Amino acid sequence: MKKENVPQDLSALGKITKEVCYATDESGKYATQLSSGWDVKINALDVAWEDINERIAAARQKVLNQETRPILFFMAYRLMDLKLLADYTGFWQWQIKRHLKPEIFNGLSDKKLQKYAEAFNVSVADLKTMTVHEN
C-alpha cells in the first residue's frame, strides 16, 4: 500500500484515536502512517452490528411477550452466549437455561440476581426492568 492510498474515512474509532498503518513512500520504503478509518471496514462493522441489533430486538420482544425474562435480553445486549455467561456468573449452562423461565426467574434470590447483574454490568433493578444505560 502506498502512503497516499492510506484511507482516511472517519470511523467510530477515528473520533477517539487514529490507527497506525504500514505503507510505502516514493522510494518503496515502509513507514508508519496514521489512518482515521476505511469505509470498507466501517461497513463490515456496521453489518455485524445490524445483526447484533436484530438479535437484541428479537430478545427484547420475547421478554415483552412474557416468554422469557430479561437475562435473555442482556445476553444479546452484552453479546454473550450461554457458555460465556456461565463463565462470568459461575452458573452451569443448564441452570441459566432454567433461570430464563419466567416462573423460575421470579423466584431467584437477590444473590443470584446480583451475579447476573455483575456479569452484565448493570444494577439488579435495571436487570429486572430491562433498562440499559449507555456505557
Place this chain on the structure above:
Amino acid sequence: MKIDFEHRQSAHCESGVTSNLLRDSSGGKITEPLAFGIGAGLFYAYIPFISINNGPAIAFRTMPGWIFKRTCRSLGIPVIRKKFNSRAKAETFLQDRLNEGQPVGCQVGVYYLSYFPKEYRFHFNAHNLIVYGKEGDNYLISDPIMETPTTLTSYELERVRFAKGALAPKGQLYYTQYKGEISNDRIRQAIKSGIKRNVFNMLSIPGPFAGVKGIRYTGNQIKKWRDKLGLDKAKLYLAQLVRMQEEIGTGGGGFRYIYAAFLQEAHTYLPQEELLDISRLFTHAGDKWREAAIHAAGIYKGRLGSQQDFDTMGNYLLEIAGLEKEAFIKLKNIKWGTVS
C-alpha cells in the same frame, strides 16, 4: 507512582507491547516490524467448525502471546510470565512490580475496556497493553493502538484482566528485567529463526485449515457460502472475514504490510537482495487482500450478490494463496551468506 515510560503507538497490540517493553534493553532497536517478524507473527487459519460472534473463526496472525514469547526467546531475553487464580493476588503482584519501577505487559479482554468505542467492543480476550503506574485509583495505561496514554480505574483493570471466555487472560502479565545489550549479531540470528518458523507455519502445518492451504480452503468455501448459508448469512461471514483482516491492529492487509516492512528491516541487518524482492511480494499480497475486501464490501453492502460475485471473491483468495506460497518458498530457499 509513575514509571518513566514513553508511550508509543503501534499498529498491532502485541508486537507493539513487545517492542515497547524491550525499548530500554534494546536501545530502541527492536521496532514493531522486527518484533512481529522475529516472533513469526504472520499466519492464516480458518477453523470451520467453530464460530465466533456467529461468524467464521478466521485468524491472520499467530496465537496470542507467542509473538512476545518467541521474540524474547530468540533474542535470549528471559521473560517472566504469570497467571493468577486470585484477583487480589493479581493486583498485589502488579502493584509490587510498579513499585519496583517495572512496566508490565497485561493480556486483557476488550469487551469492558472503557476507553474503546462501543462499536469495537467484542468479547476478544487477546488484547495487550502496558501498565506503567498508578495515581490514586487510576492505573496509567499505555495501550499501543491508542495515540496517547490513557487510564483505567482499579475496578476496570481488574475486570478486563479477568475477562471470561475463549483465551481468558486470567490476570496474565509479563515483563522482562533484562538490562543487557542486544547485539546486532543476536538480532541477525533471531531474524533468521523467525523467518524459518514463519515459513513452517505458512507452508508445513498439516491439514487443510492453516497457512497458505487455509487461504486456499477458505477461497473454495466462499464459493459455496451463498448456496450453503443463504445470502444474508454469507454477507455476515464476508464482513467478519474483512473485519479480522483489516480491523485495528493489523496495520492493513491482514498484517501482510507489517511483514513486508519487517523484511525491509531484516535487509538492513542481513543485506540479501532477495529480502527486498520478497518484501515486494508481501506488499502485493497485502494489496490483493485489500482489493478482495473492497469486493467483499460490494457484497455485504448489497451492491453485488450473484454466485459469480462469490466466485470472484473465492478466486481472490486462491490467487493470494498462490502469491504467498511463492513468497514463502522464496524465503525458505534463501541461502544466507556469512555476514560480517
